[in-house]
Amino acid sequence: MAIERLQKIIADRGYCSRRKAEEYITAGLVKVDGDTITTLGSKFDEDVRITIDNKVLEISTSAKKYYVFFKPRNVITTMSDPLHRKCVGDYFKRLDDRVFPVGRLDYDVSGLLIMTNDGEFANHVAHPRYNFYKTYQALIKGEVKSFQIKSLRTGVIIEDNYLAKAIDAKMVNYNKELGESIVTMVLNEGHKHHVKNMLAAADMELVKLQRTMVEDITLDGLKPGMYREFKAHEVKKFYGKIKSSKETK
Structure with a gap:
């Protein structure tokens, strides 16, 4: 029988990612x-x-499962909650396989969340060194200026004196009547409140935030609370990027 690190055994059994373990x-x-x-x-x-x-923690004999989930706002990114608040796990109770979220989205943030029982996959996708791109769309109060967008790309200082940079940032639309702007950002990292802190550092007043993409996986065809299985080629593409990243380290 192979000898492995405890956190890897836990992840391999599909309980959670290695980092969570x-x-x-x-x-x-x-x-x-x-x-x-x-x-x-x-x-x-x-x-x-x-x-x-x-x-x-049972030894898993289930096939690996991967889902794209449209997390609604005001839902906790956990599989259960001792205070009986609405959580991600409530939407997956009918599944025969136990799955868990890859990373997290804040309670008041909606959007794309990957669910799986593949602990190693989750560990890689959530880790910033593998450069998985995550796209966010933010509704901002007021008119966002070009210099604010530029600051997101060149870098803003957030907590612990950390210089955070967006891979890309764009002003998508400004609604003069409502006095609101729509901004998109692409990141390959995600610390706690990372996006919110970057927007605040760029002097933008956030109204609402949604994650719209992870790599080229989108929410197309899904409404809040709905999910779909990954297609075979989507899983293969993710693992291809993981393998490529390992080879270049």
């Missing part, structure tokens, strides 16, 4: 054969008994 481990929520493990470098047999928050 690391959070569970360091928080003391993961046990292996009854012993709490908090060291990220710990290695075990792939078939070891694992519990997370006292729930047994």
Whole structure:
């Protein structure tokens, strides 16, 4: 039996991404054969008994699944919520396979969220070093000026003195009657409140935010709360980019 890092075993069983598994481990929520493990470098047999928050983590025998989900606004990006608030998991209760979100969208942000039971896939797509492009559309109060758009491309300072740059940014439309602008941004990273902080740093007052694309995957044909499976060529293309990124590192 192969020996692997604990976070990789958890991801391979389709419970969550490796990065999320690391959070569970360091928080003391993961046990292996009854012993709490908090060291990220710990290695075990792939078939070891694992519990997370006292729930047994079954060895997955399911095929890998990938979904494009149109997350509505005012929905939490979790599979359950102890306070019984509306969450992403509520939309996937009828699935036979357990899936989880790749990355997250804020409670008040709508748009494209990838759902899967493939932990390694999720780890790669969510990690900024693999350069997966994510496109956002923002509704901004007032008329956005060209210098503000330029600042998003050249870089703005956000929290912790970090210089954040958009791969691309455009002013799409200005509605004079409503006094609102529509701006699009393309990023290949996504820290907490990253987009919101960039817009604020560019002196834009955000009204509403939506993620419209991940790479060339769109929300076409979907309404809020709906999802569809990835097509075979879409999965292949994502894995092709992962492989290419690894080879150039």
